Amino acid sequence: MTTGLLIVVLASIFVGALAQRIAGLGFALLISPFLVIILGAHAGVLMVNVCGLVSSLLIMFRVWKDVDWSMYRWLTLPAVIGSIPASIAAVYLPAAPMAVIVGAIVLVALGASLILARNSVVVTGNPAKAVAGFASGVTNAVAGVGGPAVSAYAVMARWPQRPFAATLQPFFVTIAIVTLSVKLSMDPGQMPPFSVLAWVLIGVMIIGGIYAGEVLQKHIRDDHVRFAVIVIAFLGAGTAMAKGIVDLMA
Template sequence: MTTGLLIVVLTSIFIGAVAQRIAGLGFALLISPFLVIILGAHGGVLMVNVCGLISSLLIMFRVWKEVDWSMYRWLSVAAIIGTIPASIAAVYLPAAPMAVIVGGIVLVALGASLVLARNSVVVTGNRAKAIAGFASGVTNAVAGVGGPAVSAYAVLARWPQRPFAATLQPFFVTMGIVTLGVKLIVAPGQMPPFSTLAWILIGVLIVAGIYAGEQLQKHISDEHVRFGVIVIAFIGAAAAMAKGLFDLYA
């Protein structure tokens, strides 16, 4: 990987960590399409899984007291059920169709979130939690994007922002561990070939992004953050789909 591409990867990871700390999600939505373009479909999604796990693990300890553990259990059990077969399937999907799938999932998820934000429907009950968790596990394994399904549930269930954002962190950690474990068992050679220095820089920028997010959180509203995440993610998803379609038909 050239120095220029590494800088783009590191910048994407830093911005994603900032969004994750402010809004509770947004890391994968922001960086998944871009990393798929730079690292390829399989390497990009796996990299999102790794970085998402690290960032959520770091944030989790800072929001521990606000986690809704009952909600976490319902979401996580269903997510694991969806994650395991989806992770195995993702390993064997061809790269070009997978890039199209990643971009498509992000675009559909973003569109659905915009529609649901204007919806007056309210959902209740454990079945809705399980469906959201299962869908999140599948999309996280295939596209590295697990947030939209639970975000849609949060909107429809009127789940307050602070416990929602806090609960997502152990939830993402659980999904990340299962997803990475399955993928690396099935195909241990998929991990992106970064140097030791590059991995150190990735870790440093995730920490720096979380710290920056904490400082910005005091001055930026959740609405502005979500708008920025949506705009950037739309651009990245469209680019990922375009690249996948080009590779598919070239």
């Protein structure tokens, strides 16, 4: 990888970690399409899983007291059930269709979230939690994007932002561990061949983004952050999808 591409990767990771700390999600939405373009479909999604695991793990200890553990359990078990077969399938998907799937999932998820944000529907009960968790596990394994499904549930269930953002962190940690374990046990060669220095810089960007998010959290409204995440994610997803379609046609 060239120095220029590495800088783009590092910048994307920094901004993703910043958004994750402020809004509770947004990391994968922001960086998944761009990493798929830069690293390729399989390595890009795996990289999102790795970075998402690290960022959520670091944030989790900062928001531990606000985690709703009952909600975590209802979301996580179905997510694990969905992520295992989806992780296996993702290993065998060709790169070009995988890029199209990543872009399409992000675009559909973003569109659905915008519609739901203006919807007066209210959902209750544990089955809705289970469905959201299962869908999140599948999309996280295939596209590295697990947030939209649980975000849609949070909107329709009127789940307050603070416990929602906190509970997502151990949830993301768990499904990332499961997904990475399955994928790397089947194909260890998927891991991007970064140098030790590059991995150190990636870790620094994640920590720096989380710290910057904590500082900015006091001055920036959550809805402004989410709007910025949506705009950037739309651009990245559209680009990734277009690249995948061009590769398929070639």
